[in-house]
Amino acid sequence: MLAVLALLAACALPRVGPNKREIFAGSVQREGDAFVVSVNDRVTRATAVTPALGFSRSFVSAGLLTSDAIRPGDVLGLTIWENVDDGLLANQGTNATVLDEVQVDSAGYIFVPYAGRLRASGRTPDELRETITQRLQDQTPDPQVQVRRVAGDGSTVSLAGSVGAPGVYPIERPTRTLSAMLSRAGGLTIRPGVAQVTVNRGDQRGKIWYQDLYDNPSLDIALRSGDRILVEEDTRAFTALGATSQQARVPFETQQLSALEAIAQVGGLISTSSDPTGVFIFRNEPAEIANQVLGRDDLQGAQRMVYVLNLTEPNGMFVARDFVVRDDDTLYVTEAPYAQWTKTISLIAGSITPVASVQSLAGG
Missing domain, CATH: 3.30.1950.10 (wza like domain)
Structure with missing residues (x-):
């Protein structure tokens, strides 16, 4: 047993990644290169930034095109x-x-x-x-x-991407608007909640969430001849590591994803090894947001930020529910301290068993 304990002292036990102590040791406050910040309501508000999608005024103000309008080449x-x-x-x-x-x-x-x-x-x-x-x-x-x-085809638009029937369609009386034309092309082949619609018109470009077409009627723009419409799935994703049920790069399932939803999306914490006081979000934060979070005005360029969530605090679940996860974030959950003790005991027990078996054979 003494030999086993000496071996364990000489080498590190297997684990999923750094523990809380090691992460805090890498903070700027301890001469590291990352700012470690405990998440509260103020931090949540300062970091709640989501992609701004929408159409410019020229798109929104364009009137309906007459279905039989003449065009060059006719x-x-x-x-x-x-x-x-x-x-x-x-x-x-x-x-x-x-x-x-x-x-x-x-x-x-x-x-x-x-x-x-x-x-x-x-x-x-x-x-x-x-x-x-x-x-x-x-x-x-x-x-x-x-x-x-x-x-001549008159006024036409082209549709590509995740629609039922990609192709070139004429602008007719029933299909003068964006939503009507998408329906004419067979609708979407991906979940509406993660669908983005891009309209290219000459040298102009606008992108919106598909769901916003119905939540905000002003975004259901009138089409123009030559418009190129692309429907594609949201490409944002976060990486989950550590003591979670799944370690992978995970695509967003909603327009806005909270830390609590991100944890749920990877199957939740592992009850036998996760530390709910050590949930971390690693992110490269723009200087303007980092300055606001830290109460400074001297930072320039992207800053390495580590946000700490403690789910055991009285309002910990609410804070995690409100904290917004962004594209390319890394969600990392540390192991509970007792998980290392469990591994130590398992290794000791595994080392003693062969010795006991040898002694039994010798005694026999």
């Missing part, structure tokens, strides 16, 4: 009737002129004889008809004009 068909037998455009003996293929150029314009160069992009066929009529009525009596789209 091919139009024009028919012009003149109230004379020998008109400006019609051949002799007829009073109708048909222009079968009038393509809208890249700048959004078309050319009509005697009416000149006209802007067609963004207008409906009826609006363009009125413009052509006004241009011709001073040159031929009572002109009648018909405008129709011969070819």
Whole structure:
């Protein structure tokens, strides 16, 4: 037994990581390189930062797009009737002129004889008809004009990512808004609670939580031709280590994740070995938040912060429920002191048993 105790004294017992004493020894207060901070209500408020997602004013203020708006590249068909037998455009003996293929150029314009160069992009066929009529009525009596789209997809958007049917869809009367278009594409194939929707419009980009489309109607923006919509799962995750039921990199299951929810997400603490007074969150904290937490104003750059949660305190569970876990945080739970004693006793008992067995055989 003395030999076993000497062996245990000479080498460290197996364990899941550092204990509380070793973590506190690495604090700035003890000439380490990390700030160790006990979490309270003030710290919780100062660190409660969540990703700010939303659309800019230009996205939100855009009006609904008419479903049959003309766009560059469309091919139009024009028919012009003149109230004379020998008109400006019609051949002799007829009073109708048909222009079968009038393509809208890249700048959004078309050319009509005697009416000149006209802007067609963004207008409906009826609006363009009125413009052509006004241009011709001073040159031929009572002109009648018909405008129709011969070819071209009109206004379209593309959807990709975690939707039922990715593809290119026209902006039609029932699908002028973001939520309606997502429904048209078969809805989401991932859980709504972790879905993010990104809209790229030219050189602008906006991202929102899918759930916010229904909680905040102003975010259900009107779509524009050429919008590119991407639906993807939230990529944030935290790492769980130590005396928890699971040690892994764990994705967020909600928009905002508390320390208590993070512990529950990995199966909770191990009742036979975890120390509920030693729950730590390791994080690289921006200087502005670190200064606020520590009551300073001289820190610059990201700071190594270690937040300590004691679940046995009277309000410990409430504090853990309110403390916000952020992307790339490390959740570490220390082992209870008696866990090391249990390992020591197991090793001693395991060493004595073979000796006892030998003595029994010799006695036999």
